[in-house]
Amino acid sequence: MTKDDEHTAATLARLMTGGPPPVRETLSGWEQWRTARAEFTPAPQMDLATWRVLSPRERLLHDLHRAATHSNLPVLQTPMTRKVARRLTARLKTNWLKQKPTTRAGIMITGGGAQGKTETVCEIIATFQDDWQRLGRLMAPGMPGTRDVTAPVAYVQTPVTAKPKSTCKAILSFYDAPVASRMDLPDLVRQVAASLHDHGTRVLVLDDITRLRMHRADDQDTLDLIRAFMSMHVTLVLIGVDIPSSGLLREGRFDTQRGQVAFPAPKSAKVFGLESTQTERRFDLVELDRFHYGTPVQISAWAEHLAGVEHCLRLLKAPTGMLTGGAMPEYLYRRTNGVVGLLERLIEDGCEEAIDTGTECLTETLLDGINIDITDDPHRDHQAGEVPRVPERETAGQHRRARNSSFDDRGPAAADTGS
Known part of the structure; x- marks a missing residue:
């Protein structure tokens, strides 16, 4: 067995015996995904002549490795993802360095379905976390008297039928924090605030935020709660499909020059017990286009x-x-x-x-x-x-539109035409 064959077999063994993919909606799953996301090794390039001289076993291994490679295509950078990366990284850096007890501006990432919003945002944030973790002592240490585990980033899926309580429970589930069956909303909010603080969380990602329907009272209260989280000194990153048309921005004032949306303080502030001022909550709005x-x-x-x-x-x-x-x-x-x-x-x-x-x-x-x-x-x-x-x-046989020939090289004869 060649070294390449041994490496292929080892790669496939990890894929087939490593269990299901990590669930990023938990702290352990996020860390497992973040630290291992670049470990996959694609199959080596090979032409048909080289493949034919392989043994039957080697062919099988190589074909399985090729299939795994096609099933795990990397997230490629595009002009659109680079735009999102610049805006998101700048916001994360600014808020991470902020020491004043003021509200941290959030950021909304919008775009159509299946345009790679989640993978793009997770990759950007994981890279940002990697960079900060390399700084070692500059990262927040474990808080005395609490779990000695830091979680700079918390990634949470918005519940399909989101309510303030279910949203709090989804966040607490990320930390595997205990939740009593009869906890009321103020207790849940305090538990969320404690978990964010005790784990040194700086970034809270809420994916699929447009699952909220603004015609439902529960969803309006949930959005108020989410905006109130900004007083916990975390950067809120909201990801959703076509946010401008979803109704989420209905109460906001959009500044086209700055690309920001300003929201009034949540109406339910006194209920949630989070607000000390009536400061507006601001979000950058960035589109990941096709x-x-x-x-x-x-x-x-x-x-x-x-x-x-x-x-x-x-x-x-x-x-x-x-x-x-x-x-x-x-x-x-x-x-x-x-x-x-x-x-x-x-x-x-x-x-x-x-x-x-x-x-x-x-x-x-x-x-x-x-x-x-x-x-x-x-x-x-x-x-x-x-x-x-x-x-x-x-x-x-269906008629197809003539292709764009802008980049065709028509040769010297075409270049001489009309001269």
Whole structure:
């Protein structure tokens, strides 16, 4: 057995015997994911001739490793994610260094369904936490008389039917904090405040915040409670689908020049017992947009992203420019509307089909047979807009719009025309 073969076997053993993926909604799960998120090693590049000389066992191992590679494609940077990273990192840094007992401004990350908001934000925050943890003694130590465990970041999923009590319990569940069955709301809020303080939490991420429906009284109270958390000296990071249209900003004043939304103090302040002033709560509003395909700059960005995806694939007959040559960029855009989550699903399923059929290459004909379906994902709330519209597949013989030829090289003859 070669060293590469041993390494492949070890990688697959970790994948198959390591148990389910970590659940980021718990402190131990978040730390497990954060510290191990870059450990996966993709399968080595290999052409068909090299694969054919492998033994049957080595072929099986390599094919399994390739399938694992396609199922664990990395989160690639895009112009949109870089914009979010700049704004979010700047807000985290400013608030982390703030010592004044003032309200920390929060940040809202909005965008369409399946556009990678959660993975992008978690990666940015985990990287920020990695950087600060390298500073060692500058991190907050364990508080005397409490658990000697720090949790700079708390990641929480907004309950599907959110109420103030269930939201508090979701946050406490992250810390595995005890919750008495008959605790009333003020007790739960005090328990949340104690957990945030005792664990040195600086960032509280509430994902899928647009599951709140502002026509329901419970949801309005929950949003008031969330805004009140800002007085606990944490940076609130709210992630949601199309936040501007969700009703969450109904009471806010949006400053287009600064990209900020200012909210009045929560109406339920006296009930929650958190407010000492009537200071407005401010949020930066940042959009993680999909790719667009209308200008040369946008087309170039899409092609660059496809090139990055292609570099991660492990198909034995894949030619250079498999995803970026000819009409393929426009085809992929029509199939996905520039949504990275839909592109990932199409490529992932397409690679599986290419390996199973021995095609070992992605073509329009092969991808025409792949149906993108994410409607059965139990982690997505249809009513909150978390499942995007998937463009319809084109059937054989259906008219296709002529491709954009802006970047075609027409050669010297074309250059001489009209001279």
